[in-house]
Amino acid sequence: MNHVEVLTKHSVDNKILEVRDLKVAFKTSNGYLQAINSVSFSLEKGEILGVVGESGCGKSVTATSILGLFDRKKSRVEGKIQYKEHNLLRFSEKQYRKIRGNVISMVHQNPMTSLDPLYTIGSQMIETILLHQDVSKQEAQMLALDLLKKVGIPSAEQKINAYPHQLSGGMKQRAMIAIALACKPDILIADEPTTALDVTIQAQILDLLLDLQKEYGMSIIFITHDLGVVAEFCTKVMVMYLGQVVESADVKTIFTSPQHPYTKGLLKSIPTIEGERKEKLFTITGTVPPLSDIPKGCRFSNRCPHAKDRCNQEMPELVELSQSNHSVRCWFYEEINHER
Ligand SMILES: Nc1ncnc2c1ncn2[C@@H]1O[C@H](COP(=O)(O)OP(=O)(O)OP(=O)(O)O)[C@@H](O)[C@H]1O
Ligand SMILES: [Mg+2]
Incomplete structure (x- = not known):
């Protein structure tokens, strides 16, 4: 058949x-x-x-x-x-x-x-x-x-x-x-x-x-x-950056507990109508590089406010967090999230 x-x-x-x-x-x-x-x-x-x-x-x-x-x-x-x-x-x-x-x-x-x-x-x-x-x-x-x-x-x-x-x-x-x-x-x-x-x-x-x-x-x-x-x-969200998945989770987790600096940047860029507008709207610095110029290491490293040497050298894998179905691709997500 x-x-x-x-x-x-x-x-x-x-x-x-x-x-x-x-x-x-x-x-x-x-x-x-x-x-x-x-x-x-x-x-x-x-x-x-x-x-x-x-x-x-x-x-x-x-x-x-x-x-x-x-x-x-x-x-x-x-x-x-x-x-x-x-x-x-x-x-x-x-x-x-x-x-x-x-x-x-x-x-x-x-x-x-x-x-x-x-x-x-x-x-x-x-x-x-x-x-x-x-x-x-x-x-x-x-x-x-x-x-x-x-x-x-x-x-x-x-x-x-x-x-x-x-x-x-x-x-x-x-x-x-x-x-x-x-x-x-x-x-x-x-x-x-x-x-x-x-x-x-x-x-x-x-x-x-x-x-x-x-x-x-x-x-x-x-x-x-x-x-x-x-x-x-x-119901579920997948965040992509330069041809890779950098974070994925159910929708509530992405909005309440984002882990990747890129996801956080995207969320901070949403305009709100609450309160008086005191600051300029947040933007992620720089732009997505062309495919011919993909950074070595973490692909977001050249725009990431938390990037360290390791980020510029080695590409992080997508790791699953203890909560089910939440994955993130970042060497330092735990450290960054402790800093808050
Ligand atoms: N047919 C193609 N030939 C060569 N490069 C391509 C082709 N289609 C897409 N690309 C390249 O692949 C990359 C991803 O493109 P894609 O269209 O998937 O982006 P996107 O996330 O959908 O963006 P947008 O939000 O603007 O729609 C880009 O760098 C684009 O230039
Ligand atoms: Mg498109």
Whole structure:
């Protein structure tokens, strides 16, 4: 039997995805550049994992690897991406096509890169449904219409025939979510799904995602710059810096007991409205270095206020703390946290 055919959706096993030691490198004129270095995490059924970190830290590359969307001639992806009993990294393009948009789907950072301008919203949804589900064209049309209503698109009967450019930013985002959910995926990867939108629309879309997540029992990988959204929306958090995981824990632990200086820096950078503003907003000094100039030792060492000699020389491993599911990659986290 073709092993894609045995992919059964919605199994009873709780761990739905396990990424182990993921490494992604891109071919450049100067050889391969390593964008992701030994990233590991797992996702359980119904869990919402928040992935945070500054621009260029590897959030989208990690997500894109799960869907096998890189050109194989220009990239090298190693490690293991286990979806149920399958290591997706061994999948052929043909096998991948059976799971993309079906059991794992993605809402991309920019709607216009994933909505096809030449086809109506409805035909893009119907095509996805027909590709993966054994239904008639008429049934697919009904399903598409239902979903457009569910994601809160007004006059869905007319909008189903609209082309992407005829929709506003918020409506495009909703349409993308509707397309991603067309086959009730086990895993939804949402890459900054609300970044381009104004705050009220953002809140509406997040509420909508949460409702649909509960209804479908989906797991979500939620990529965002917005820690406020993470606090409200996610169950677990993974903090990335320059292609590595530097800290991960459940959402409450990250906000109440962060251990890594980078995580602390990100948390301190959130604006608050309490009290009078006396100081300038905190910023982490410097910027994320390019992949061609990764610091030796700890990758955050050249921006870290606590860095010592060892940090500049040796790379710390990700260590698990005594509390379950809390890991941190820092030589001196205990010392730094005693200093407080
Ligand atoms: N196709 C590619 N070829 C070469 N380098 C790439 C490619 N895609 C991403 N990169 C590099 O990999 C690194 C991580 O990029 P990635 O897009 O994952 O960042 P990100 O964390 O999603 O940032 P942002 O918050 O801006 O979306 C960056 O240095 C980026 O330039
Ligand atoms: Mg990105």
